[in-house]
Structure formats: structure tokens, C-alpha cells
Amino acid sequence: MNTATQIPLLSHRRRRLLTNLFHVFVLVVLVVFILLPIYWMVTTSLKTTADTFAIPPKLLFRPTLAHYQVLAQEGVVLKSLVNSLVVATATTLLAVLLGTPAAYVFARFDFRGKSDLWFWVISNRFITPIVMALPFFLIARDLKLLDTRLSLILIYLTFNLPLVIWLSIDQFRVIPREIDEAGLVDGATLWQTFYKISLPLALPGVTVAAILSFIFSWNEFLYAFVLTRSEARTAPVEAANFMTAVGTRWGPMMATGTLIVLPVVVFAAIVSRNLIRGLTLGAVK
Amino acid sequence: MRMAAPAIIALLAIGVYPLLKALNMSMRLYQITKPYLGTPFVGFENYDKVIRDPLFWQALERTAYFFILTIPVQLVLGIGIALLLDRVRWRRLAGTVRVLLVLPIAVTPTVIGLVGRLIFNRDFGFVNYLLSLIGLGPVAWLGDPGTAMFTIALTDIWQWTPFFALVMLSGLSAIPPEVLEAAQLESGRGWQIFRYVEFPYLRPGITAVLILRTADILKLFDMVFVLTRGGPGVSTELVSLYVQRVGFRVFDMGMASAQAILLLILSIVLARIYIRVFYQELEA
Known part of the structure; x- marks a missing residue:
């Protein structure tokens, strides 16, 4: 009797947790989307010209204030x-x-x-x-x-x-x-x-x-x-x-x-x- | 009364006098590069030419197309983001995102255009790099007439979706919690709650952003100018860019003024509607 009522309760709670995690995930993607162009501008201003044209783009680089x-x-x-x-x-x-x-x-x-x-x-x-x-x-x-x-x-x-x-x-x-x-x-x-x-x-x-x-x-x-x-x-x-x-x-x-x-x-x-x-x-x- | 005088005089001098001058210019032959022609009065000839100018109508069509590409996306995404921010249980995350959403709206449009040039670059841009990871591209984002319009639309979506989201969020936060709770107990279906409880609270905000963004798109100049200069060809030459070209590169001030006055009429209509909807007390 006890277990029978608890199983749906648990799954309900788990579903809420999953929904929340999904919400958090989408918001994190949104934050990345908002910040990426600004991040890209700032890092490019700190890259050497060679690093700017590098393919694949360099995520780690030695920053320079030359520009x-x-x-x-x-x-x-x-x-x-x-x-x-x-x-x-x-x-x-x-x-x-x-x-x-x-x-x-x-x-x-x-x-x-x-x-x-x-x-x-x-x-x-x-x-x-x-x-x-x-x-x-x-x-x-x-x-x-x-x-x-x-x-x-x-x-x-x-x-x-x-x-x-x-x-x-x-x-x-x-x-x-x-x-x-x-x-x-x-x-x-x-x-x-x-x-x-x-x-x-x-x-x-x-x-x-x-x-x-x-x-x-x-x-x-x-x-x-x-x-x-x-x-x-x-x-x-x-x-x-x-x-x-x-x-x-x-x-x-x-x-x-x-x-x-x-x-x-x-x-x-x-x-x-x-x-x-x-x-x-x-x-x- | 006298306290308001300086502001009113200033607005007359910088706000009304130039408009009257534009009206006057729009009824004259006014070509800066041909001073020997003088500036004779020609009545409505410029307006007549503008109305029959296919390039002007094409610029308006492109502007309408830009509207269709951006506004529905911004509206749907904006509502989605607002609902998400309203529901997520980590309130601190929601608060941070809310502050971050202000960034794209405030960032200098010129700079956004420049950054767009960088990340949409065909050869070393970040967007094409991402596409190459899934085996696509390279896409000439800015070099092809067909895609350039999508590129400026994407950039606009980046900048203005947060505006929609924040407006929608303020609509949602006006819902009394007990109304929402009662609805959740009664129906519990997400869609129905949205449709019958939340949506009515969003409606004024939706009206506001639609009118404001229509005016803003008629104004839009800087971001597009920097990103594409209206090109390739005239494929992204929205109406403000076209009028600027006629006025300041062809130097036909008469024609440009007539075009501008037509735009002005549109914006006054928009302002009227906005006031009618939001500030009824003024209409008395």
C-alpha cells in the first residue's frame, strides 16, 4: 500500500527535476548565445593578427595589448x-x-x-x-x-x-x-x-x-x-x-x-x- | 509655465524648425551638386517622382521583408525565454540572465555591425567554423545577395530578442500569484494556462513592442550600414539606407526630403496608435 502511493510521487518529483534541469540547460545556452559575440570581440582585440585568422579559432592564446x-x-x-x-x-x-x-x-x-x-x-x-x-x-x-x-x-x-x-x-x-x-x-x-x-x-x-x-x-x-x-x-x-x-x-x-x-x-x-x-x-x- | 519655456523653445528650434525645412525642401528642386540650378519651387513634383520610383518601393519591400524575417522570431523566442525565466526554480540564475539580457539592447549598434563582419566572415569567421564542424559551408554570409538579408536579420534577432523577452517577462510578473495557482489547480495543462491566464497579461506588451519595433525598423541604419552597406548590390538596402544614399551620395535633397516626409507620416501614424493604446488619459 505504502509503496504503491510512493512510486508515482517519486516519478513526479523526478519529472519536475528533469524539467528544471532542462530549463537551466536552455538558459545556459541562451547566456552563451548572448555573450559569444561580445566575448569574441574582446578576445580578438587581445589576439595577435596571426591568431585572429587561425583555423580552428584559438580558444587559448597568449593575450597581447599590441592593438x-x-x-x-x-x-x-x-x-x-x-x-x-x-x-x-x-x-x-x-x-x-x-x-x-x-x-x-x-x-x-x-x-x-x-x-x-x-x-x-x-x-x-x-x-x-x-x-x-x-x-x-x-x-x-x-x-x-x-x-x-x-x-x-x-x-x-x-x-x-x-x-x-x-x-x-x-x-x-x-x-x-x-x-x-x-x-x-x-x-x-x-x-x-x-x-x-x-x-x-x-x-x-x-x-x-x-x-x-x-x-x-x-x-x-x-x-x-x-x-x-x-x-x-x-x-x-x-x-x-x-x-x-x-x-x-x-x-x-x-x-x-x-x-x-x-x-x-x-x-x-x-x-x-x-x-x-x-x-x-x-x-x- | 515659464519653467517649461526653455525646453519648449529648444524643441521648437531643433525639432520643429528642421521638419518645416524638410517639408520646404521636399517641394523644391534641390540638388547640392548642381548649385547653378538654384532651388526653384516645384510643388509636389518630388512626391510624384518618389511614388513612381520603383527603387523606393523596393526599399520599402525589403524593409517589410526584414520585418517578416525578424519580428515573428523575436516574438516567439521572447515569449519562450520569458516563460522560462518565470518558471525556472533557480531564481538566482533567472536574475543573472535578466541582467545579461540588457546587454545586446544597450551595445552600440555600430559595434554590433563590426563584430558581425568578424564572426560572419566567410574565411575565418566563427559561424562558418561551427558549420564546418558538422560538415557544412562555407557560407558567404555577407557576400551573397540571398543570404545577406538573413545575416542582418540574424544580427537583429540577436540584438532585439532580449527586448521582447524582458517586456514579456514584465507582463508575466503582473499576474497575481493566486490567479495562477487557482488556474493550475483547476486545469494544470501548461498550454491552457498559457492561453487563458498568461497570454492576456502579455497582450499590452506585445502591442507595445510591435509598434515600437515597426518604428525602429523604419529607422534602422547603423547596424546594417556597417555590416553590409546595403549590399551586395542593393540587397540589404532598407528604406533608411536608401534615403540616406539619395540625400548624401546622390545629393538630391529634394527627392530625399520627399521620401523622408513620407516616412515621417508613417511614424506619426505609429505614434498616434501607440498613444491611443497606452496613454488614453491624454486623448481627453
Whole structure:
């Protein structure tokens, strides 16, 4: 009697164990699939050119920093990384500076045309950059802003400002109005309540918006490709440039790729829980 | 009110003025390489030419084909991965995978294109090496018009399936545990639970990713440009690449602007739908 009830129980448990092992196996395969291209890039940047072309591919090799030294000597890639850093930082700061007060107004007040304005802020997420790239090119040419970092800093606001406004509105909304009102009653101006009370409370959300806006600016290619030549060229454009030369220099190219991706990986890890919210404009939390 | 002014002025200057300029350019003869022609107003002539331009329609067709190659795969894989992450008993593993899934989405598309060039290389690429282990290949992943489209689709699948998975996962985590438990007691069949309990919670996320990815595919430029430059021939020249070529290599700004404005109309329609679905309170 006892054994009869125990046998199905055991097999049930064993089946659950097998299912779980199968799940784990599939997830491990998934992890390998996600990491392999990135792993391949990093290891290629550390391989000698001979090892890069080896067949079968060398899994164990003696790493070398030679390609990074080449980049340091040539200087163009480093310069482009500095350009990317300056552009992405400046446009992010500007977006936060302009965007957070606007978001505060959106969150706190109703006014005519608000929903139109709102729609327009959102539609920027959907606009194809090539639509903007054509007029931007002519405008920048007329203003003698071609190949300057300033042009990119301003143009990147087209996607950073809506992003910052959007994510900050959510943040300001969850702050109880009473807190603001208490400040206003105490005689603070609206600016002061915003700056001293609401903004510090919204800071975690604003930081997320800033990091996302940095990542998107850092990764941007089309505008930088169309609007810069040599002086203000950003790192992604410089990296793509490796292929126009006769024969591809795989080592330095992968070293450049690694340097570009490094900060992105760090930032993405920090905001991993919020990336989806940023990409879907809050439709998916 | 005044606090919002700087942002609104900035958006007018960088967001609206260029669009008006594009609209204006789209109604002019505007060939940068032939300044002696001037930029005379030609009305809707450019639009007329664009609509009858078979190359433009072919670029749109290729873009639609790319959509068909990528989105269904990403959706099915994404749902599968989300269900798996939701069910696996090792919660720590699920947490790690969740963080790792963010990587492909965040990695610079240009760099993804470069890495694609490396691992899809015909002679020493890793993908062909794997195929050779099972006696296949070598495949000219990027050199053949027929396969190049699959290669950019595969690359896109690598990058964006995690986005689908994470969106689906957040849908699943919204299901109240007691609802799921009750369903498990009652039916216990995996498929039925998915169909009648879990799927309804996934539906908003599915709508969101479908609209967003449609807009993203209309935008897609960098990864494809670096990986194939639209080639071989024009076999992977998606619509954004085509407009870029007309504008910045043929330097016909009038034509390119007309094409871009048509794309803009498409994206505004998408934005409208998105708002209608997700932010009803704004429609009032």
C-alpha cells in the first residue's frame, strides 16, 4: 500500500527535476548565445593578427595589448572617444537642465495645448532620424557648424529631451502635492520648491533618465556620420571607418569596439531594471 | 509655465524648425551638386517622382521583408525565454540572465555591425567554423545577395530578442500569484494556462513592442550600414539606407526630403496608435 502511493510521487518529483534541469540547460545556452559575440570581440582585440585568422579559432592564446598600443600611438580613435564623451555628457546635462523643469510643469499643472505638446514629445521617439538628418545637414552648413561637437550636442537633444521629460514626469507625479504646497506656503517661489524640494526627491528617476540619455547619445551613428568629418568625429563613426581602408585591420577595430562598449556595459548594468521603461516610454514598467 | 519655456523653445528650434525645412525642401528642386540650378519651387513634383520610383518601393519591400524575417522570431523566442525565466526554480540564475539580457539592447549598434563582419566572415569567421564542424559551408554570409538579408536579420534577432523577452517577462510578473495557482489547480495543462491566464497579461506588451519595433525598423541604419552597406548590390538596402544614399551620395535633397516626409507620416501614424493604446488619459 505504502509503496504503491510512493512510486508515482517519486516519478513526479523526478519529472519536475528533469524539467528544471532542462530549463537551466536552455538558459545556459541562451547566456552563451548572448555573450559569444561580445566575448569574441574582446578576445580578438587581445589576439595577435596571426591568431585572429587561425583555423580552428584559438580558444587559448597568449593575450597581447599590441592593438591598444597601436590605437594609443595613432591617436584618432582616442580623439574620437574624447569627442563622444564630451558630446554625450554635454547633451545629457543640457537635457536634464532643460527637461526637468518642463517635466515638473507637465506633472503639476494643466494648461491649454498640453496634450498636443505631450503628443509631440512622444512622437520624437518614433521619428526616423534620416528625416531630421537632411535639414540638419543644410542648417549646420549654413551656420558653419558642420564638423563641430556643438552641432551634435544640440541635435541629440531631439531624442534626449523627450526622454528626460518623459521619465521625469513619472517621477514628479509620485511625489505628493502636499509636499510642494507646504513649501509654497512657507513662502518659497515655484522655482525654489522645484529646485530644493521636488528635484532632490525625483533624483533617482532623473539619474536613470540621464544614464539612458548618455547611452543613446554615445551609441548614436547616423547624425554623427552625416554631420562630422574629422574634427568632431565620434567613436562609432571612427570605428566604422576601419572598413573603408584597403583590407580590414581586425585587431585595432575590435579594440576600438571594446573601448566603445565598455562604458555602455557598465551603465546598462546600473540601469538594467529601467532600460525597458525608457525604451517603451513607460508603457511597459 | 515659464519653467517649461526653455525646453519648449529648444524643441521648437531643433525639432520643429528642421521638419518645416524638410517639408520646404521636399517641394523644391534641390540638388547640392548642381548649385547653378538654384532651388526653384516645384510643388509636389518630388512626391510624384518618389511614388513612381520603383527603387523606393523596393526599399520599402525589403524593409517589410526584414520585418517578416525578424519580428515573428523575436516574438516567439521572447515569449519562450520569458516563460522560462518565470518558471525556472533557480531564481538566482533567472536574475543573472535578466541582467545579461540588457546587454545586446544597450551595445552600440555600430559595434554590433563590426563584430558581425568578424564572426560572419566567410574565411575565418566563427559561424562558418561551427558549420564546418558538422560538415557544412562555407557560407558567404555577407557576400551573397540571398543570404545577406538573413545575416542582418540574424544580427537583429540577436540584438532585439532580449527586448521582447524582458517586456514579456514584465507582463508575466503582473499576474497575481493566486490567479495562477487557482488556474493550475483547476486545469494544470501548461498550454491552457498559457492561453487563458498568461497570454492576456502579455497582450499590452506585445502591442507595445510591435509598434515600437515597426518604428525602429523604419529607422534602422547603423547596424546594417556597417555590416553590409546595403549590399551586395542593393540587397540589404532598407528604406533608411536608401534615403540616406539619395540625400548624401546622390545629393538630391529634394527627392530625399520627399521620401523622408513620407516616412515621417508613417511614424506619426505609429505614434498616434501607440498613444491611443497606452496613454488614453491624454486623448481627453
